Amino acid sequence: MSAGAPGALDLDKLYTARLHAARVRPYLATALFALHTVESRQVPTMAVDRYWRVYVSPGFVDRTPVEELAGVWVHEVSHLLRDHHGRGDRAARLQGLEGPGARLRMNIAADCEINDDVFGDGLVRPAGAVTPQHLGLSGGELMEDYLRQFGLGPRTQGLVWLDCGSGADGMDREWDLGPDGAHGLSEQEQDAVRFRVAQGINGRPGNAPKGWKRWAEEAFHPPQPWRELLGAAVRSAASGAGAGEDYSYGRPSRRSAGLPGIVLPSLRRRPPRVSVVIDTSGSVSDAELGSALLEVAAIAQAVGGRRDLVTVVPCDAAARIVHPLCQGEGIALLGGGGTDLRAGFAKALRSGPRPDVIVVLTDGQTAWPAVRPPCRVVVGRFSRPKVPRWDEDDPYYRPDPTPPWARVVEIGSATAGR
Amino acid sequence: MPMDMPAVSQLDVAGDLLALLGETTTEPRPDNQLEALTLAVAADLPVLLWGEPGIGKTAALTQLAASLDLPLTTVIASVHEPSDFSGLPVVGDDPAEQGVPMAPPDWAVRLVRAGRGLLFLDELSTAPPAVQAALLRLVLERRIGALQLPPGVRIVAAANPRSSAADGWELSPPLANRFVHLQWTHDHDVVVRGLGGTWPRATLPRLDAQELPAAVDFARRAVCGFLTTRPPLVHRLPSGETRRGGAWPSPRSWDMTLRLIAFATAAGSSREVLSMLVRGTVGDGPALELLAALDRMELPDPEALLADPAGADLPERGDQRQAVLDGIVAAVNRRPEKSRWDAAWTIMVRALETGAPDLVVVPATSLAALRREEWDVPAAIERLAGVVDLSRRADRAAERTAVRTGVPAGARP
Numbered sequence: 001m002s003a004g005a006p007g008a009l010d011l012d013k014l015y016t017a018r019l020h021a022a023r024v025r026p027y028l029a030t031a032l033f034a035l036h037t038v039e040s041r042q043v044p045t046m047a048v049d050r051y052w053r054v055y056v057s058p059g060f061v062d063r064t065p066v067e068e069l070a071g072v073w074v075h076e077v078s079h080l081l082r083d084h085h086g087r088g089d090r091a092a093r094l095q096g097l098e099g100p101g102a103r104l105r106m107n108i109a110a111d112c113e114i115n116d117d118v119f120g121d122g123l124v125r126p127a128g129a130v131t132p133q134h135l136g137l138s139g140g141e142l143m144e145d146y147l148r149q150f151g152l153g154p155r156t157q158g159l160v161w162l163d164c165g166s167g168a169d170g171m172d173r174e175w176d177l178g179p180d181g182a183h184g185l186s187e188q189e190q191d192a193v194r195f196r197v198a199q200g201i202n203g204r205p206g207n208a209p210k211g212w213k214r215w216a217e218e219a220f221h222p223p224q225p226w227r228e229l230l231g232a233a234v235r236s237a238a239s240g241a242g243a244g245e246d247y248s249y250g251r252p253s254r255r256s257a258g259l260p261g262i263v264l265p266s267l268r269r270r271p272p273r274v275s276v277v278i279d280t281s282g283s284v285s286d287a288e289l290g291s292a293l294l295e296v297a298a299i300a301q302a303v304g305g306r307r308d309l310v311t312v313v314p315c316d317a318a319a320r321i322v323h324p325l326c327q328g329e330g331i332a333l334l335g336g337g338g339t340d341l342r343a344g345f346a347k348a349l350r351s352g353p354r355p356d357v358i359v360v361l362t363d364g365q366t367a368w369p370a371v372r373p374p375c376r377v378v379v380g381r382f383s384r385p386k387v388p389r390w391d392e393d394d395p396y397y398r399p400d401p402t403p404p405w406a407r408v409v410e411i412g413s414a415t416a417g418r
Numbered sequence: 419m420p421m422d423m424p425a426v427s428q429l430d431v432a433g434d435l436l437a438l439l440g441e442t443t444t445e446p447r448p449d450n451q452l453e454a455l456t457l458a459v460a461a462d463l464p465v466l467l468w469g470e471p472g473i474g475k476t477a478a479l480t481q482l483a484a485s486l487d488l489p490l491t492t493v494i495a496s497v498h499e500p501s502d503f504s505g506l507p508v509v510g511d512d513p514a515e516q517g518v519p520m521a522p523p524d525w526a527v528r529l530v531r532a533g534r535g536l537l538f539l540d541e542l543s544t545a546p547p548a549v550q551a552a553l554l555r556l557v558l559e560r561r562i563g564a565l566q567l568p569p570g571v572r573i574v575a576a577a578n579p580r581s582s583a584a585d586g587w588e589l590s591p592p593l594a595n596r597f598v599h600l601q602w603t604h605d606h607d608v609v610v611r612g613l614g615g616t617w618p619r620a621t622l623p624r625l626d627a628q629e630l631p632a633a634v635d636f637a638r639r640a641v642c643g644f645l646t647t648r649p650p651l652v653h654r655l656p657s658g659e660t661r662r663g664g665a666w667p668s669p670r671s672w673d674m675t676l677r678l679i680a681f682a683t684a685a686g687s688s689r690e691v692l693s694m695l696v697r698g699t700v701g702d703g704p705a706l707e708l709l710a711a712l713d714r715m716e717l718p719d720p721e722a723l724l725a726d727p728a729g730a731d732l733p734e735r736g737d738q739r740q741a742v743l744d745g746i747v748a749a750v751n752r753r754p755e756k757s758r759w760d761a762a763w764t765i766m767v768r769a770l771e772t773g774a775p776d777l778v779v780v781p782a783t784s785l786a787a788l789r790r791e792e793w794d795v796p797a798a799i800e801r802l803a804g805v806v807d808l809s810r811r812a813d814r815a816a817e818r819t820a821v822r823t824g825v826p827a828g829a830r831p
Contacts, residue, residue, distance in 0.1 A: 012775070012808060019776035020812040020819075033736035033777055066815040067822070124819050183734070188689040192713055193737060195706045232662075236588050253499075264501060267546065 009039040009058040017069030024070070024122035027200040027208055031077045034193045036183035042175040047165025048076045049176045050085045051184030052193075055165060068126040074118055075111075075129070079168040081194055082215060084110040084143060088170035091144055101152055106169040108135075108159055109146035116140060117211035130159055140211075227295055230380050230409045234296060237357045237376035237407070238272035273309045275355035277344040279362035292361050292380055292411055311351060315344030341366040345373055360406070368403045377406040447618035451602060452478055453687060454694040456622050458598045459486070459536070459572045461681045463674055464557050466542075466589075467576040469602030474609075475576045478602070479538045485622045488536040488572065491525055495545040495553055503552035505563020520563035527565070534570030543577035558596055576602075588663035591656055598674065599665045599698040623685035630684055637680035641672055644711045651704045667700040674699045675708070717742050720749040727764035736777055743769055743781035750785065756793050759785070763798045770805060778802070779809045 014037065022029040035048070040055040047055045054076055061069065079085075088106040092098060097106070112132045116139035119125040132139045135150045150156070166172050177184070185193070201208045201216035208216070253264035276296050278289065297310055341362060346369075348358050355375055363382045379402055402408050458465045459482065467475050476492065483490035501507065505520025522530075529535050539553055557575055560567040567573075575597075589597070608618050645652055656666040665671065678695040689709070697705040717738060723730045723746060733739050743766070750762050762785055770778050782805055789795075 012804075012811075015774050015776040016808050016811045016815065018774075019779055019808060020815045022776070022780075023812065023816065024819075029740070030737045033740050033774075035736070037774075065818070066811065067819045070815065070819075120823060122816065122819055122823070124822055185735075186688075186690060188693045188709065191693070191706060192710050195710055196737075199710075232588065264499065264506070265548075267499075 007058055009056060010061050011037070013066060014056060014061050014069065017066045018073050020066060021070040021073040021123070025074055027197060027204070027212070028074060028077060028081075030196045030200070031081055031193050032073060034185065035073075035077060035080075038177065040175045042173075043165070044163055046072050046076055047163055047173070047175075048080055048167030049165055049173070049184075050080075050167050050170070051177075051179060051181070052080055052167075052190060053177060053181070053183060055175055064126070067124045071119060071124050071126045071129070074123060075114055075126070076164060076167070078114040078118055079110060079164055080190070081197060082110075082113070082143075083194075084113075084168050085166060085170040087143060088168070091147060092170065095147075100171065103169040103171040104159075104162070105147060105150070105152060105156075106143070107162060107164055108150075108156060109143045110168050111162070111164065112137070112139075112146045113141070113143040117209050121209070130162065226380075226409055226411045230292070230295060230378070230411065233378045233407045233409055234274070234357065234359060237378050238274060271309055272356040273311075273353060274357045274359060275311050275313060275348040275351070277313045277315050277341065277348055277358055277360045277362075279315055279341060279344075279360070279366060289361060292382075296359050296361075296380075311348070311355070313344050313348045313351075315341055315347075342369050345369050349373060349375070361411075364402060368406075372403075372405040379406045379408045380411050381408055382411050442612070442615045442617055444617050444619035446621055447608070449618060449620035450688065450690045450694060451600065452482065452620045453623050453685075453691045454600055454698075455574070456482055456485070457678065457681045457685060457687065457691065458600065458695060458698075459574060460625070461674075461677050462569075462572065463598050463677065464596060465574045466597040466599050467574065467602045468579050468599060469576065471541075471578055473602060473604040475602055476538070476540065479536065479574060481620065482574075482622075483536040485620075486536065486572075488534055489532060490536045490538060491529055492538045492540055493525065494540050495549055496541045498545070498549060500546075500548040500552040503549070503556050503562055505565075522563040522565045526562040526567075529571055530565050530568060533568045535572075537567075537571055537573045539573065539575040541578075542575045554593060558593075591662075591666065594656075594663055595666060595668050595671055597665075597698075598678070598695065600694060601698075623682075623687055623691075625681070625684045626686065629686075630680075633680045633683035636683050637676045640679055640708070640712055640715060641676045643715070644708050645672065647711075648707065651700075651707065654704075656701070665697065665699055665701040667704045671699045713738075714741070717745070720745040723765055724749060724758050724761045727761040727768070730765050730768055732765075732769055732772065734773075736774055739769060739773055740777045740781070743778065744784075747781050747784045747788070751788055754788055754790065756790075759788060759793060760796045760798075763796045763802075767798045767801050770802060775805055775808050776812075778805050779812075783809070 018032055022032050025032075035052055035054045038053050038055050039058060040047075041057065041059075043055045043057045043060075045057055045060045049055070064072070084106075088103070088110070091106065092102065097103075108130055111130045112135070115125065115129050115131045119129075132141070132146065135146075135155050137146060137149050163173075166176055172178075198216040201212055253266040274296070276293065278293070293312070341360060344360070345358065348355055357376045357378065358373065360377065360379045361382070362379065364379075381402065455465060455467070455478065469475050479492070480490060502523050505522055507518045508521050509518055510516050529537060539557065542550060542553060545553065553575070556562055557573050560571070560573070612618070651667050652672065653668045654666060656662060656664065675696055678699065679692065682692045682695060692712075693705065693709055696708055699705075700708070717733065718731065720742070723742070732742055746762050746765055750758050766778055766782050766785065782802055
């Protein structure tokens with residue numbers, strides 16, 4: 001079977017490498033086997049397209065050891081599983097990046113995302129694989145984050161030959177067979193393969209590295225940008241019945257004059273009053289708080305609230321203003337008690353006129369009111385790495401869970417997502 | 419009057435220019451979104467189109483109405499008052515005696531009189547809450563004031579996504595559960611080509627009258643078989659802010675799914691279309707699981723392959739092929755008999771001859787492990803020598819990797 005005509009693609013070697021890859025990464029086997037191999041003399045090494053075909057250069061297979069080829073298999077299939085072409089297109093649209101230079105940067109950024117965590121543990125990093133360290137960046141980030149951090153320059157000079165195909169950066173190549181070519185996977189089939197791989201990882205979470213676990217968790221529930229979620233929650237709370245624009249029978253409609261005998265309601269608007277309660281316990285950083293507060297103020301204005309109807313209640317024992325408390329960036333929590341948001345709620349509700357919406361910005365390490373407050377509540381919770389808070393006096397201390405009557409939006413770091 | 423001449427002719431020229439601009443042609447082009455919409459409307463389920471303003475929802479509805487031969491009534495929700503949908507209260511001579519009738523608007527009367535039509539409720543999300551409440555009753559109960567809409571009237575509503583709706587409109591979970599949510603997006607190529615003068619003409623699905631009983635049978639098997647193995651998915655309220663206002667699984671939405679699978683099957687629709695519809699009724703996660711189960715349903719049955727190993731037709735795609743081979747090994751393991759074991763080897767050889775060899779390694783190894791002492795090794799195994807060689811070379815690669823990375827080779831799973 002092996003050793004055909006000189007220069008022909010050594011399929012046995014290629015498939016041996018795939019077998020090795022599938023053995024050391026069993027959770028990727030479905031995806032590896034779903035790839036359709038196409039021999040191509042135009043690709044420099046191995047490249048994928050967005051329809052799950054892998055284009056292979058016979059020369060590259062000849063000169064590369066099997067164990068490194070296995071690494072290349074995993075690398076290429078990672079581009080597809082992580083939807084780098086779709087994300088590349090999105091990044092191109094959002095950031096206005098176009099042209100081969102930008103796509104090369106995307107390819108490099110995508111490679112960094114993959115190479116910083118797929119190798120090791122039975123899999124050899126292929127020679128010449130680009131890593132974040134290569135570009136002077138720290139590892140563990142997403143393609144979109146890397147993309148913002150470097151430009152083409154001396155450091156990337158050696159990488160211009162790098163080409164993982166249209167599956168890695170979304171730019172069509174001359175060797176691509178295109179959507180109508182044979183053995184392409186449709187979008188739905190691609191999703192099915194991704195789904196099965198994600199299921200395999202979630203089913204046996206012990207075996208997969210952190211990067212893959214994160215991918216599996218987010219593959220079908222991509223994190224949404226918190227700004228949009230917080231905006232939607234505040235908007236919907238502020239424009240619900242009782243506030244905002246709605247119909248009322250309190251005054252007859254202007255239409256009534258022309259329609260004697262018919263009772264019509266009229267459109268009234270009452271701008272919503274928004275109270276922002278801020279957890280100033282020091283565990284929330286200045287920058288986070290500032291951006292969240294700006295966001296809430298902008299949304300409140302967008303739904304018709306006036307600036308004077310947005311109040312800010314810093315929640316701590318003393319009535320301090322917001323700015324000085326925001327300087328606590330990076331300061332660890334002091335003591336075990338910390339903030340008690342019940343005081344903040346009481347204060348916001350005591351203020352007249354009563355707010356229609358209370359927006360709480362907190363890290364969630366607090367007690368909550370026992371009864372539902374008489375207004376809508378939106379909680380913007382700053383997500384914290386899993387460092388449980390520790391109380392010396394009470395080792396079993398657990399912060400209260402967020403109450404069910406509040407709508408909770410997790411405020412994380414800027415999530416680019418899939 | 420010569421003075422008026424230039425003005426009139428200028429308008430005429432403008433008219434000519436407009437006519438020229440209006441001269442566009444159409445070309446047939448498969449359109450999955452429109453196909454999904456057509457099937458959902460045909461299945462008489464309330465549809466909610468989610469899409470940014472200005473991406474051609476109305477144009478799609480016009481095309482749909484034309485192809486279904488239904489008169490289209492478009493109602494822009496945001497310019498109406500709640501009483502336009504719940505009925506205008508008309509005070510008569512003696513309200514205490516006769517009650518206050520709720521008079522329906524003229525378009526509703528015309529629709530009821532026609533007995534059939536497509537009612538398009540546009541801009542649901544920009545209407546004030548009271549109007550939305552009245553509209554949802556119209557969609558779900560099919561009543562406008564005292565009027566009941568006849569069965570021949572189909573209703574489609576459209577809304578902007580939460581992030582772009584001016585006032586953060588969203589559906590409560592019980593309401594969201596009653597709709598088929600279709601995401602409406604624009605296709606860049608279609609828009610560019612359309613502005614260039616050629617708009618797509620979608621070929622709409624036709625239900626095949628012969629296929630109906632088989633389609634119902636298939637849909638019932640698919641949904642029931644899936645839910646038997648995944649009881650938690652029968653009813654699962656959406657949790658978290660991200661999935662608010664969207665589709666979620668419940669007995670009601672599974673019933674809708676079943677109906678849509680039957681329609682899509684009878685129409686011979688593609689998996690893409692089915693995927694859109696199922697995601698729109700039970701949500702992304704459960705839909706993907708169901709579709710994955712459907713894929714498995716369509717793979718060849720291991721027992722059938724074992725019964726006729728020489729004629730075995732294995733799937734082309736590597737991952738599916740491996741799933742089939744694994745299934746065969748599992749079937750032999752369930753009922754180990756010499757004849758079945760031999761048949762399985764024949765299939766392994768076939769798989770090796772028609773596809774990539776690396777997929778055969780794991781199933782062949784597991785199959786070899788099933789051997790009983792009294793069973794003779796079949797001659798076919800000779801032809802799997804290449805697989806054994808491949809496996810050995812992979813082992814050696816693993817050893818070399820271990821040397822290079824300093825991790826013992828035995829550590830691999």
